Amino acid sequence: MKLPRSFYEQSTVDVAKQLLGKYLIREHTEGASVGRIVETEAYVGPHDLACHASKGRTRRTEVMFGAAGYAYVYFIYGFYHMLNLVTEAKDYPAAVLIRAAQPVEGIALMHRRRKNGSLRNLASGPGKLCQAFGIDRSLNGADLCGEVLFVEDRGEPAPKFLATPRIGVDYAGKWKEKPYRFLVRGSDFVSKG
């Protein structure tokens, strides 16, 4: 069952937790890619110094200010894309970063996109995940209730998870210590962070 827009309208931390054990699906002309989400991070609003939108409403962050249930994809470090799912009310900037997934379908395609990857190395990090799934800025603003990029509930019970501080946000002052990173306990497919 495809997750409805109302799912993304919940509080960002709740969405981040509930996404664990759900399935990310990317339809592409080359074929479908499916991964079980095992790691997420919550970026909870304009007051969250780790959230891009704390710098104000700009061209880049515009999507985060929009309605829930759309993709926020951006390019960083000159190499990598990051996939976020926009949450909460329109005009409230918040999103969940998808950090890692366990490859389920389209694994050969993922290997082709990421030359030198073992199975565990295919999508165990936000940049790697976007490479494996063929996600780039053309998907910025894509509707998660559409046919190209969405998340499915396949009836799996909610997995046990851990919460830790977020990765790579040392500049965020006291916000860097918030336990807004969520990982499926015992999964071999999370990032190392």
Place this chain on the structure above:
DNA sequence: CAAGAGATCATCT
């Protein structure tokens, strides 16, 4: 195995 450098560009000042 841990640590560090380098790659490379869209976005904002």
Place this chain on the structure above:
DNA sequence: GATGATCTCTTGA
């Protein structure tokens, strides 16, 4: 003109 929600490779023990 600076910098970042990263990854990979190289180095050295």
